[in-house]
Amino acid sequence: METAASPTSQTGTAASAAMLPTEWRDFFTLTKPRVMTLVIFTAICGVLAAPGSIHPVLGFTAILAISMGAGGSAALNHWWEADLDAGMKRTMNRPLPGGRMRREDARDFGIFLSGVSIVLMGVAIDWLAAALLLVAVIYYAVIYTMWLKPRTPQNIVIGGGAGAFPPLIGWVAVTGEITAMPVLLFAIIFFWTPPHFWALALFVQSDYAKVGIPMLPVVAGEKVTRRQIWWYTVALAPIAIAPWVIGGTSWIYGMTAATLSALFLLLAWPVGRRSRTDDDKMLPEKKLFKFSIYYLFALFAALVADRVAAYQGWIA
Ligand code: HEM
Ligand SMILES: CC(C)=CCC/C(C)=C/CC/C(C)=C/COP(=O)(O)OP(=O)(O)O
Numbered sequence: 099m100e101t102a103a104s105p106t107s108q109t110g111t112a113a114s115a116a117m118l119p120t121e122w123r124d125f126f127t128l129t130k131p132r133v134m135t136l137v138i139f140t141a142i143c144g145v146l147a148a149p150g151s152i153h154p155v156l157g158f159t160a161i162l163a164i165s166m167g168a169g170g171s172a173a174l175n176h177w178w179e180a181d182l183d184a185g186m187k188r189t190m191n192r193p194l195p196g197g198r199m200r201r202e203d204a205r206d207f208g209i210f211l212s213g214v215s216i217v218l219m220g221v222a223i224d225w226l227a228a229a230l231l232l233v234a235v236i237y238y239a240v241i242y243t244m245w246l247k248p249r250t251p252q253n254i255v256i257g258g259g260a261g262a263f264p265p266l267i268g269w270v271a272v273t274g275e276i277t278a279m280p281v282l283l284f285a286i287i288f289f290w291t292p293p294h295f296w297a298l299a300l301f302v303q304s305d306y307a308k309v310g311i312p313m314l315p316v317v318a319g320e321k322v323t324r325r326q327i328w329w330y331t332v333a334l335a336p337i338a339i340a341p342w343v344i345g346g347t348s349w350i351y352g353m354t355a356a357t358l359s360a361l362f363l364l365l366a367w368p369v370g371r372r373s374r375t376d377d378d379k380m381l382p383e384k385k386l387f388k389f390s391i392y393y394l395f396a397l398f399a400a401l402v403a404d405r406v407a408a409y410q411g412w413i414a
Pocket of ligand 2: 130133137164167168171172175179189231234235238247260261263264
């Protein structure tokens with residue numbers, strides 16, 4: 099496939115042999131692989147924690163379809179935001195602003211990957227799960243990326259719901275129905291996203307301001323953002339514990355969720371209060387952002403551990 103202004107395309111025959119791997123790397127980058135590790139992990143946990151059984155090949159197919167949908171919609175996000183990405187230090191070297199790929203190729207790749215993911219889910223697994231995958235793709239690529247992100251400082255709250263779909267879709271792929279448990283998994287990620295992202299936005303806010311994205315710290319100020327981070331973390335704690343409260347899990351998940359949420363609150367408190375001292379080696383918001391990622395990994399891992407323990411008969 100031809101690339102526009104590709105650095106490798108201008109360096110002669112020797113370099114052209116290296117072109118294909120570079121291109122593949124760039125296509126892979128379009129799927130936002132680092133962020134997607136957690137997205138895919140939560141989807142895997144949704145599949146593994148769901149009651150009932152699914153053939154391993156079908157379980158793998160469901161996870162593959164969700165990963166392709168997430169990666170495809172991320173590619174569409176790259177395509178749509180190429181100009182904005184060019185203006186931010188964090189994103190200026192992405193394949194499109196870096197000039198290593200044509201915009202249409204990113205768009206076509208995104209549409210192809212998303213389309214195949216939905217058809218694969220529907221044909222091989224379940225059409226309700228496929229419909230949810232379609233909604234998730236539209237949510238991320240259109241509702242969040244094209245509509246909300248450039249328009250409202252609440253972009254993360256409403257649009258961030260896109261990232262909450264994967265465990266719900268994974269669960270529904272196994273059970274074929276939407277029940278309280280997968281909805282709670284959705285709600286956990288929904289309430290987790292604002293503290294996750296706004297903590298980050300507090301220490302990269304100047305970048306977003308430069309390209310006119312109305313992120314909360316830019317529009318409403320740091321104080322409001324810090325307060326909102328705190329209150330979303332407060333709201334997240336009971337929701338994270340709720341799967342245990344409604345009897346969907348045992349104490350294994352319940353105690354893990356309570357401990358992790360207590361730690362999350364502990365780290366969110368100084369962010370909310372802005373009580374950084376000169377002694378702090380790391381900004382509290384940076385600590386919170388890093389912990390937010392461990393939090394979600396550990397919470398969903400606990401969900402699966404809980405299911406395994408029940409399956410093995412280690413708990414009642
Ligand atoms: C609208 C919602 C979200 C926004 C705006 C957002 C934004 C970001 C940004 C800007 C980063 C910094 C690193 C990078 O640019 O790749 C990041 C990191 C990360 N995000 Fe989010 N995020 C959101 C939701 C999520 C969700 C739902 C998940 C997974 C369930 C997630 C998982 C991660 C992970 C794992 C990292 C660390 C990646 C690394 O190690 O580089 N994020 N996020
Ligand atoms: C199944 C399915 C479709 C799942 C979607 C997964 C999803 C929406 C994840 C959202 C996480 C994410 C990549 C946020 C980045 O925000 P951004 O794109 O605004 O960040 P940027 O500023 O780095 O571009």
